[in-house]
Structures are given as structure tokens and as C-alpha cells.
Amino acid sequence: MRAFLSLGSVLLLLSPPGLAQPVEVLFQAVITSEGHACPSVTSVKVLGKSTSGAGIVAAACSDGSRHVIEILPDRSLNYISSCSTFGAISGTSCF
Numbered sequence: 001m002r003a004f005l006s007l008g009s010v011l012l013l014l015s016p017p018g019l020a021q022p023v024e025v026l027f028q029a030v031i032t033s034e035g036h037a038c039p040s041v042t043s044v045k046v047l048g049k050s051t052s053g054a055g056i057v058a059a060a061c062s063d064g065s066r067h068v069i070e071i072l073p074d075r076s077l078n079y080i081s082s083c084s085t086f087g088a089i090s091g092t093s094c095f
Contacts, residue, residue: 058094
């Protein structure tokens with residue numbers, strides 16, 4: 001059975017005391033570090049949780065691109081793929 005995280009849970013996972021950046025900025029940094037354009041993140045949707053305990057979220061960018069990001073149990077972020085690639089492989093729509 002697939003467990004889902006709420007957006008509030010995502011924010012708690014990424015927001016230890018004293019965090020200076022909003023979660024959207026952190027997602028944008030992961031996307032751009034992989035060489036993808038993302039002027040700013042405009043929307044985030046929780047897609048679920050993997051069996052390893054990682055949260056899976058989709059991030060929509062202001063330029064229309066959409067990406068999938070993994071939130072690891074240690075709060076680090078990992079770029080997975082574009083939403084179109086993710087959807088083609090998993091059959092799951094990001095938004």
C-alpha cells in the first residue's frame with residue numbers, strides 16, 4: 001500500500017529550525033543544479049512516499065516545466081526526472 005505525505009509533512013521534513021529559504025527555493029536549486037531551467041517554483045504537489053521512506057514531490061516552474069524530486073529521510077533532495085518522463089515510466093500524472 002502506498003503511503004502519502006501531506007504538503008505540511010513535506011514542509012516539516014525540509015524546515016528544521018532556522019531554515020532561511022522557502023521549500024520552493026530548495027526545489028528550484030535541485031532542478032537547476034541538474035541543468036534544467038526553472039526561474040521559480042510556482043506549485044508543489046506531493047506524489048507519495050517510496051518503500052525506502054523517501055518522499056516524492058512534483059514541482060511546477062514558472063516557465064511551464066514540471067519536475068519530480070525525491071526527499072530522502074536525511075532531508076537531502078534528489079532530482080528524479082521531468083514529470084513527462086516520470087509519467088511515461090510510472091503511469092502517474094504529476095499534476
